[in-house]
Amino acid sequence: MVTKNKKKKFVFGLKQDRQLDGDKMNSDFMQKVIAEGGKGASIAACMQCGTCSGGCTNIDVMDMSPRTLILMIQRGEWEKVLQSNTLWMCSSCYICTSRCPRGVRPSDVIEAVKVIAIAQGIHNDSTKFNQIFVDLVQKRGILFEPELMHRYGGLQAMIEQAPLGIQLVLRGKMSPFPETIKNPQQFNQALQKAKKNDGNND
Template identity: 40%
Template sequence: MNGAVRETWSPASEADQLVLKELRETVGACMQCGTCTASCPNWHAMDITPRAMWRMIQFGMLDKILESKTFWMCSACYMCTLRCPRGLKLTSAMAALKRLAGIADGPHARRNLAFYRAFMDDVEVHGRVQETSMMQRYFLKARDPMLPLSYLPLGVRMLGKGKVHMPGKGRGDVLRPLFAKAREMEGLS
């Protein structure tokens, strides 16, 4: 690859530029050892491996990264961060990519962000995922009237096997302070 790499996506505000700069600095020292990918419990569900994604960030290929589902699959288990021989804060880099995807507002990002927020909101309210309420949240956040229809066959199969349960009493009172602190640390509150 030659020295001039064209970045096709650029954040609009100064705050967004700062997030991008911080992201590049975070993964800039990556030596491509692959320990992050080998440590990730979700690597098999990702369309780009974490190792490849760090290289893509270094080369400014954010448009391709933001179209992927890789960073949305991160469960923030911190295994990549704990095992990185360079001590890079890779879990923080994944969180920064989620924030950038929310800013980019492309069709892939919008749907993935809606699912991520619905999932996290449901965990905050119920203390765990309750599929029925989580999917209702997802459909409302996605703002796509045809989306529920695409899940209809799966819903019918799950209902037939007794896998769909109506939401019960939430345990949000226990987790609400934890989520509030996480939002504060991420600068979202």
């Protein structure tokens, strides 16, 4: 339909709130994701070409392709996005981001959705691992891997990893003593405050 109004409703090319399925777009959810993605992501620009899915490392094991995930975010389909295993199968390889012809940066979008999912209380092995990882880095400033394995996998993981651990110790590649930065308390407090503020923005 050709409109005679001076204000065109749709033109080809980049238009922030009207791309594909423009009538179904939910800008609230997109804005939230963009806020978490450091404003680097321009989700509305996605034209559903599927280049991201074509190059995706782990698409075989995902229940929703990166292309579909972006579409669901455009539409504001919260539940579908947050319940998708795509978030946790993504290995942050940045192939999608480097190939996207529209500058959508799907890796950054997925990263941002992960933050929201954790804030929404989604809990699984991946969120558990990611949270322990960050907690431990916050605690000392430097990661101590044996502690990460122990906190994540318990005694069983420690036993399973023991043969490799011993080999590493023998080669001087693993110390039983963790390293720390000079002022880990201040580091930890600053990041805890940042995490809290980040959560409040949601």
